[in-house]
Amino acid sequence: MDLSKIISITGKPGLFRVVAQGRQALIAESLIDKKRIPVHSSVRVSSLDEISMFTKGDDVLLSNVLEKLHAKEKGKLSVDPKGDLEALYDKLGEALPNYDRDRIYSSDVRKFFTWYQLLADAGVLDEKQKEGKAAKEEEHEDKKVKAAATKQAAKPKGGAKVAATAKPAGASKAKAKAMHKGAQRGA
Numbered sequence: 001m002d003l004s005k006i007i008s009i010t011g012k013p014g015l016f017r018v019v020a021q022g023r024q025a026l027i028a029e030s031l032i033d034k035k036r037i038p039v040h041s042s043v044r045v046s047s048l049d050e051i052s053m054f055t056k057g058d059d060v061l062l063s064n065v066l067e068k069l070h071a072k073e074k075g076k077l078s079v080d081p082k083g084d085l086e087a088l089y090d091k092l093g094e095a096l097p098n099y100d101r102d103r104i105y106s107s108d109v110r111k112f113f114t115w116y117q118l119l120a121d122a123g124v125l126d127e128k129q130k131e132g133k134a135a136k137e138e139e140h141e142d143k144k145v146k147a148a149a150t151k152q153a154a155k156p157k158g159g160a161k162v163a164a165t166a167k168p169a170g171a172s173k174a175k176a177k178a179m180h181k182g183a184q185r186g187a
Contacts, residue, residue: 006124
């Protein structure tokens with residue numbers, strides 16, 4: 001899953017997908033209602049790709065935790081982000097067993113599950129599975145093409161054929177003609 005285009009904007013609820021980048025601002029589309037807004041450089045923005053979760057060892061990227069939770073939940077969250085806090089911590093423990101409870105605040109846990117639900121509803125979490133399947137199919141097609149090319153190269157050719165010679169790099173370009181003084185502009 002590519003979370004580099006998904007951002008959180010300070011002061012705005014929800015998550016946004018970066019659609020375009022202008023000279024003065026980013027253009028972001030809300031994952032909730034699909035409305036587009038400009039995000040100026042003075043506004044604090046966090047990319048979900050850069051956020052990590054505190055553990056008792058090394059910090060873990062948010063994308064890895066979301067993948068693990070998505071594998072367990074199958075896109076449907078079994079706990080309410082606004083519900084019991086202990087149930088949320090327990091569910092987080094399933095996806096990230098060695099999380100640091102002292103450094104992950106309750107508001108962060110609620111925000112994490114709210115973001116998970118937004119990403120699941122928008123289909124961002126399923127994109128990785130689609131990309132993985134497409135990559136496997138593409139790899140399979142590449143193997144077929146290479147196998148066919150190998151078989152074709154192994155076949156003996158009937159008769160002698162003259163190989164076409166490649167043109168030099170600049171051979172196809174037309175040469176510039178010198179202009180007459182009268183043809184020049186302003187003369």
